[in-house]
Amino acid sequence: MNKIPLSLATLTLIFSAGASMAADNSCEQVHFAEVGWTDITATTALTTEVLEGLGYGTKVDTVSVPIAYSGMKHGDFDVFLGNWMPTMASISDPYVERGQVERLKVNLAGAKYTLAVPQYVYDAGVTSLADLAEHSERFESNIHGIEAGNDGNQMIQQIIDDDAFGLGDWKLVDSSEAGMLAELKARVPNEQWMVFLGWEPHPMNTNFDMAYLDGTDDYFGPNFGGATIYTNTRAGYAEACSNVGALLDNLSFTLEMENQLMAAIMDGGEDPRDAARAYLKANPEVLNVWLDGVTTLDGEPALPAVMQALGIEHAAG
Known part of the structure; x- marks a missing residue:
């Protein structure tokens, strides 16, 4: 049987697949910067619950705002959900303007x-x-x-x-x-x-x-x-880890949602992850939006996997 020479297109696909697999391997754990504010603790807890339901590992470190940005610059943190703007502009803008941190999207308006x-x-x-x-x-x-x-x-x-x-x-x-x-x-x-x-x-x-x-x-x-809160990542993260990037691009929160979660944590003494899990079980419809175009780490459908991880028996409405 004659050997068929590989075309340039085929070689490109092979190398692209290898690069994609390498990116996926490096994306298996998502490292969050969290600054000790209960609202960001709550949104980070919601996001880690979803990510773990998708099969990802998560790590959360509580640091000061300057350390969060320095850490994203140096690749120590992947994601920060608490970029309050415009009040945080003096800290965050230099990193964004130098291309060391990416400001992905608004995750909360009206603050x-x-x-x-x-x-x-x-x-x-x-x-x-x-x-x-x-x-x-x-x-x-x-x-x-x-x-x-x-x-x-x-x-x-x-x-x-x-x-x-x-x-x-x-x-x-x-x-x-x-x-x-x-x-x-x-x-x-x-x-x-x-x-x-x-x-x-x-x-x-x-x-x-x-x-x-x-x-x-x-x-x-x-x-x-008046503030708008943005999701930030280290430079290139959403592209390299495109499935997590799709989730981050879908994430949006409301004042009512955050007030409810923060009250459970601060007044009810609940662990943030427990409060987040309870909220998602009581309000599974948010998962339809957050998981649109997202898969599990292994490429399987996202919604049933997360619902099963959360113990939700019926399809989100």
């Missing part, structure tokens, strides 16, 4: 992120950033932020550095999401004054009677720091 006070402080006349300085004693000249290095903290520090509205001698109190809210919880019963970094989605909006301050547009943006 907000700016300074807030308890409602009783607002009712006492502190409705704007411009009202803080005259009450410096009652606020102890402190603005309470979250973890060091966070973009919101950076904006608070910029307000202080600019001596905006006479706040140049105020102090940023670095803490954490949990630490800041614990301080707020301790102050509210006695109506002690406090100005802090607030955002939605978050159960704080229903757990506390609170109000957002005007006058922060130059730092946090209009509409009370």
Whole structure:
């Protein structure tokens, strides 16, 4: 039997298949950066539940925002679901503009992120950033932020550095999401004054009677720091790991969804993965959208595999 010489097209297909298999092997575990904010903890938990149902391994590391971006640049992290824009622009944009990180798509719209006070402080006349300085004693000249290095903290520090509205001698109190809210919880019963970094989605909006301050547009943006949250990946990841990329491109969340999950985690004390699994079992219809055009790691249909992994008996409606 004569040997048939391989055509250039055939060789190209062979090499392409080999490259694809190599990419698939490198994509078997998805490494997430997570920054300790309950909303991103919740969305990361949802995504890891789905990925593991598809047969992927997952790893989640909690780091600061700067470390998340440095890690994506150096290939230490694959995915970050918490790119709050425009407030995170000063940190994320340089990486995106240099092509070291890719901003894939919006995964949540309608969020907000700016300074807030308890409602009783607002009712006492502190409705704007411009009202803080005259009450410096009652606020102890402190603005309470979250973890060091966070973009919101950076904006608070910029307000202080600019001596905006006479706040140049105020102090940023670095803490954490949990630490800041614990301080707020301790102050509210006695109506002690406090100005802090607030955002939605978050159960704080229903757990506390609170109000957002005007006058922060130059730092946090209009509409009370109106924010859009994007999915980010390390450069080239969505193309190299195209099946995971398809899932990431389909992922979208809602304020109601995140508030519900965050309340289960923060108020109900549920493990984030348990809360995510319970949400997906109660709302399986989201899987129809998220898994469109997606397969399991082995190339099998995605929806039945994920439903079986979650213990969902009937087809999502």
